[in-house]
Amino acid sequence: MKNATKLISLVLAVLMMAVALVSCADTGDGSTTTTGAVTTNPSSSNSDVVPTVPDGVTYPGQTINVIASNYDWFDDEIYVEAETGSAIPDAIWKRNDLVKTKLGIEFVYSGQDSSSGPGGTNKVVGEIDKQYEGGLNDYSVAVGNSYTMATNTMENHFVDLTDMSPYFDLDKSYWSQGMNDALSIGDAQYLCTGPMVLSSYRLIYGTLFNETMFNNHEVALPYDKVDAKEWTLAYQRSIVETFCNAEVDQDPNATYGFIVSHNNISCDPYLSALKVPLIVKDEDNMFKVETDRDRTVSAMGEICDLIYNTRGTFRISSYGNDSEQNDLAKKFAEGTAAMVHLRLMELEGEYISQMEDIYGILPMPMLNSEQDGYYTIAHDQVSVIGVPNTKKSETELEMIGAFLDLMAYYSYTEVTPVYYDMCLKGRYFENPRALDMLDTLTEGLYIDPAAIYHEILGGPLGSWRSWVGSNKTSVASSVTILARNMGAHVKKVNTAFEKIAK
DSSP, rough: OOHHHHHHHHHHHHHHHHHHHHEEEEOSSSOEEEEEEOOSSSSSGGOOOOOOSTTTOOTTTTTEEEEEEEOOOTTHHHHHSOSSSHHHHHHHHHHHHHHHHEEEEEEEEEEEEEEEEGGGHHHHHHHHHHHOOOOOOOHHHHHHHHHHHHHTTTTTTTHHHHHTTTTOOOTTTTTTHHHHHHHHEEEEEEBBBBSTTHHHHTTTTTEEHHHHHHHTOOOOOOOOHTTTOBBHHHHHHHGGGOOOOSSSTTTTTTTTTEOOOOSSSSGGGHHTTTTOOOOEEEEOOOOOOOOOOHHHHHHHHHHHHHHSSSSTTTEEOOOOTTTHHHHHHHHHHTTTTEEEEEEEGGGGHHHHGGSSSSEEOOOOOSOTSSSSOOOBBOOOOOEEEBOOSSSHHHHHHHHHHHHHHHHHHHHIIHHHHHHHHHHHTTTTOOOOOHHHHHHHHHTOOOOOOHHHHHTTTOHHHHHHHHHHHTTTOOOHHHHHHHHHHHHHHHHHHHHHHHHHHH
């Protein structure tokens, strides 16, 4: 009976996706045009979710002004000027129109120039600083990357979201609960993220695998391994050499089982995926250092075995504003690498969007089968949302809460399905399990607070990257030193937040 129920669910998932194909037509150049309403759901629970804002709540004549970085990774996640015929921008436009219509408001987007790179959040927080110091109140909502915005919350420049508005509820499934845990402190939370910002999908790491290559080499597709909690680094390593035809080590023209950038941002997802703790919460939800030497040593051993001691692994060094991520995507898309760990944003890029082979999506592998679940990290540029603490009235905060609630809700119902369709590119007809894997991946977003506050805490993320990048497996003493160094910094962070809460 259980198998029959599962089969029915898969058939229904395929039928729902078929509806999506009626709505979206492939242009032949890797892009997608919209020809009708997209009605697919990202998961079976989507239709059960309702917004916090009840019908009839309106704020006629009022304006919401959102300040954000307009770097091209983020520019379309908040605002588009008009429908374009491209699926994702049109879903954003539809979401914004639904929110404006339901609340009766005007929506102004204040994009801060960041053409030189993704670090335009500095301009966002700089403007909020000026507003706070000058007694101004020009912006309703601020959006920027996690590590810059999180540092700024310690200056009391953002509103506590937990009691901001009766129409705002962080426990809703359209807010990232893993990030809520990382971003909350004591009884307060000053930032949040989730489907409202596409970077909460685009910048998370997952495992891509070439289904065509797996089938050609008669290697079982790993979906059942994920279900059985056997998708581990050790299992991944066990199949890597099967795909390798290199006659010399690190031959860029050969085919490999796994490709990886080993010495910068590609090291980060293992922190979450393998549940290696650095900063945790105490009973009062304040930060405390809690490293696990044995687990860290075990994790480093597994990582280094996969990256450095496996014939089927090809390494690409980091360089130039994370440009090596494009190199990884290119080699994978060419069919000369069976597996790669990448941010989902690479699926929208020129290489994978035009890939001829069928690919599948998996979560990051676990350390071992005893681990309680699959987790992933987001590149620390991931967008987070805050409300500037600039002389806002109770009524204004109520309205902002309603705005954010509906933006997140309609992102979940209107934008997320379109993004899932883009990620899958019709491959759910080859294997409908891909939809389940995307849910497992996106729901497992968790970032250790040490990765968000790493600059304040003495750079623990940099230490982790250096260990992986230098093939350092003897890290027991380094873990002890890192924990000691973080201790004093954590006290300062906690003290800053306790001062704000008074």
